[in-house]
Amino acid sequence: MFYRESGDFKTSYAADQQTFPIRFDRIVIALVLVFAFAVVPFFINDYWEKSILLPFLVWSLAALGLNILTGYCGQVSLGTGGFMAVGAYACYKLTTGFPDLNIIFVILLSGGITALVGIVFGLPSLRIKGFYLAVATLASQFFLVWLFNKVPWFYNYSASGQISMPERTLFGTAVTGSAATPWATYLFSLLFVVVFAFIARNLTRGRLGRSWMAIRDMDIAAEIIGVPPLQAKLSAFAVSSFYIGLSGALFFGVYLGAVEPTEAFGIDKSFLVLFMIIIGGLGSIFGSFVGAAFMTLLPVLFKNIMVGGFGWPTDMVQHFIFMLVGGLIMFFLIVEPHGLAQLWRVTKEKLRLWPFPH
């Protein structure tokens, strides 16, 4: 009833090809953006910033990145943690090496460097597929974390082996470092997420996105009808890694402020992001956000209800969450590979016809 596509007739292909062809979607997105940019900053506090909003934003970028590679181009990767580490260390080296470089450029360049690294580690995908590719990316995960532990140059020879983000400002306001306020870090991260979500949407529905999906759905036919496999796969690795690099840079620079590679960028992070896109929906921009929200909010919610409300022990709640997530992953892999986003789409299709389903 509320969700309407009917009556929203397109009179030109241009109207049918806009970013969000359905008017209802456009209105909702506009409202969400106004709320996120103009309302949330006034009410945000430390708790909301550190426990909910920043992790959600950072993981959304990572999920977008992995979804481009795995969901759109069909190349499975378990190297997400390692690529986030590349983004984080690139950010650290850039901003300590060039303290005057604007923080926006630092973050963007971190993404760019990660994209280059992603291309290198994507080369095996030209020869191997599926399970074997997953194992190859797993190797890159361990190699990268090992590298950042092993080579002191990356952490500027600091005694602890950690890297910590110095204060950086944008328009005179600190967005990194301990002086940065919750609203500043939030808005700064939100800006990246919104801009790059729109870009992801555009890339995935145009020529490039079609060439990725063609490779995913049937690589041999794709090549025979004119999709160059090398270009398609490596561009997917590059764009995906760019997003994951951005995410890693924000994770380190804006969210945590200081990291140690083994703990911050371990294999568990690779799996976390993979779970996000499976639960949220493979091959869906919206699904990347849903998955990131689900995986970051679920533990917070359960902790509040079960530990705070029922007084259960924390470790039991932790195990409960593991089991729940595990069950959900199995459910989605078997029953609905397109995740929560698809369930939402089906609901919308029903709503469209409601109240007369026949």
Place this chain on the structure above:
Amino acid sequence: MNSTRKFGDPILAVNNISLSFGGVKALTDISFDILQGEIRAIIGPNGAGKSSMLNVINGFYQPQEGEVWFDGKLRGPLRPYEIARQGIARTFQNIALFKGMSTLDNLMTGRITKMHANMFWQALWKGKAENEELEHRERVEHIIDFLEIQAIRKTPVGRLPYGLQKRVELGRALAAESKLLLLDEPMAGMNLEEKQDMCRFILEVNDQFGTTIALIEHDMSVVMDIADRVVVLDYGKKIGDGYPDEVRNDKDVIDAYLGVAHD
């Protein structure tokens, strides 16, 4: 079709092609040509090497011997996507659509060799990228109208019935606006009505756009109706080549089809 239609020079010529897989000889010393504007059928019993021949023509298989001339030039060893760019499109015996994509996106992917906007403009969906998407959308919509598949424009092709999938696959190949169109059993598994539709589409494409077509087909009545000339393969060898009437009355061809023992 009759033999009074006039055609141009050969758009494609294969000379002495031999192809084997390990010990299996799929093609032995095959030569024939396809003239500009004609509908050329390739027929033969199962396993004769028809699909392998198409795979050689679009570069998916590299023959051990022989040469391929396309559009007046001797072709070097190219990757299939490079050959697609030169103007050869095809459909597959077992439908090879992009199942997760809509009909529209499948057809748009068929035009991929004609789209060039760089990643920057695509990311913004502005300038060259936007114009290009619009321009190609319009071309694709013509094909959608032509094939009468307007109603399934936005449907993921994995959900379509077999006959429609075959039609969408033809659409994807047509979208390439190629010089040469290779169709591998486009009517296999169809009922009479669907076959008639498909024949009509093939003839109209050939007639309206002058597209040269190489067609593999088992249904002899279809071949006799729409083909200008026919190549007959059997056990990887060419056993007949000519106008449909000639081929139909050829003794070797009749033997091959009736399964006369080879000695």
